[in-house]
Amino acid sequence: GENVEQHPSTLSVQEGDSAVIKCTYSDSASNYFPWYKQELGKGPQLIIDIRSNVGEKKDQRIAVTLNKTAKHFSLHITETQPEDSAVYFCAASNPPARGSTLGRLYFGRGTQLTVWP
Amino acid sequence: TAGITQAPTSQILAAGRSMTLRCTQDMRHNAMYWYRQDLGLGLRLIHYSNTAGTTGKGEVPDGYSVSRANTDDFPLTLASAVPSQTSVYFCASRDSGAYGYTFGSGTRLTVV
Numbered sequence: 001g002e003n004v005e006q007h008p009s010t011l012s013v014q015e016g017d018s019a020v021i022k023c024t025y026s027d028s029a030s031n032y033f034p035w036y037k038q039e040l041g042k043g044p045q046l047i048i049d050i051r052s053n054v055g056e057k058k059d060q061r062i063a064v065t066l067n068k069t070a071k072h073f074s075l076h077i078t079e080t081q082p083e084d085s086a087v088y089f090c091a092a093s094n095p096p097a098r099g100s101t102l103g104r105l106y107f108g109r110g111t112q113l114t115v116w117p
Numbered sequence: 118t119a120g121i122t123q124a125p126t127s128q129i130l131a132a133g134r135s136m137t138l139r140c141t142q143d144m145r146h147n148a149m150y151w152y153r154q155d156l157g158l159g160l161r162l163i164h165y166s167n168t169a170g171t172t173g174k175g176e177v178p179d180g181y182s183v184s185r186a187n188t189d190d191f192p193l194t195l196a197s198a199v200p201s202q203t204s205v206y207f208c209a210s211r212d213s214g215a216y217g218y219t220f221g222s223g224t225r226l227t228v229v
Contacts, residue, residue: 009157032216043121043207043220044160051216089160093216103148103211105218109159 002027004092006108014116019077021111023090026071030092033066033073034105038087047088048075080115087112120144121221123208129227130198138193138224140208147213149191151175151183153204154223160207166191168213198228 003026013019025033031052036044050057050064050073057064061080066073077084091105124139142149151163152175162175166185180202182194191210195202205225209218 006159034217036220041223043209043222044218045220046217049217103213103216104150104162104165107160109157 002030002092002094002106004090004106004108006090006111008111009109010112010114012114012116013080015080015082017080019080019084019113019115021075021088021090021113022072023074023092023108024070024072025092025106027092027094028068028071029094030106031095032093033064034091035062035064035075036089036091036107038089038110040086044089077113080113082115082117085113085115121208121210121219123206123221123224125224126222127225127227129229130195132199132228133197136195136198136226138195138206138208138226140191140193140221141189142191142208142210142219143189144210144212144219145188146210146219147188148211149185150209150211150218151181151191151193152207152209153177154207155204163193163206198226200228202226203228 006023034049037047038044061078063076087110089110090108093105121142147168150165152160161177164183166172169188205223207223208221
């Protein structure tokens with residue numbers, strides 16, 4: 001199956017600085033790459049995702065880039081704020097299909113991001 | 118509000134006792150998943166179900182069982198709890214043909 005590696009495991013930045021989290025994956029068939037944010041005491045929530053037909057996607061202060069050749073993708077957060085402090089997970093999946101195991105997400109181990117005021 | 122409901126939110130359980138963690142979704146999603154989250158290990162898949170009536174094993178299934186009698190419910194049972202099953206458990210669902218997961222709020226289980 002797919003193997004997703006995520007770095008760094010912890011990241012501390014000053015408020016206003018940028019934060020970058022990187023992930024690699026092993027299965028060239030994977031075509032969907034979401035990022036989840038998990039705040040303390042809550043379940044993970046999808047914040048942005050990208051499919052393999054695009055190289056970059058932005059949503060306000062967050063962006064994701066994908067390099068399919070190198071099999072890596074990254075989350076970029078600009079102008080960080082204390083409320084960005086959370087655990088971030090990357091994931092990868094094959095195309096989903098009804099009734100099969102395809103579409104299952106394989107998660108990285110997470111990055112604890114701390115933004116200091 | 119549509120989503121996934123997990124119960125209980127937390128539980129302390131004596132080793133050797135059995136327990137069922139409940140998960141209910143009202144989105145009519147076909148696929149459902151159980152993950153455990155442990156510090157430094159991320160989210161590890163315990164069991165999954167692609168559709169009602171079918172289940173499968175994930176990465177760490179030992180000591181756990183699941184059933185999927187209908188679309189909405191996906192309970193996780195610990196037959197005889199051990200301290201290594203102390204963890205936070207998340208249920209998630211996905212609609213067939215869709216990509217992203219919806220997660221519940223989790224159950225924090227402590228086995229003593």
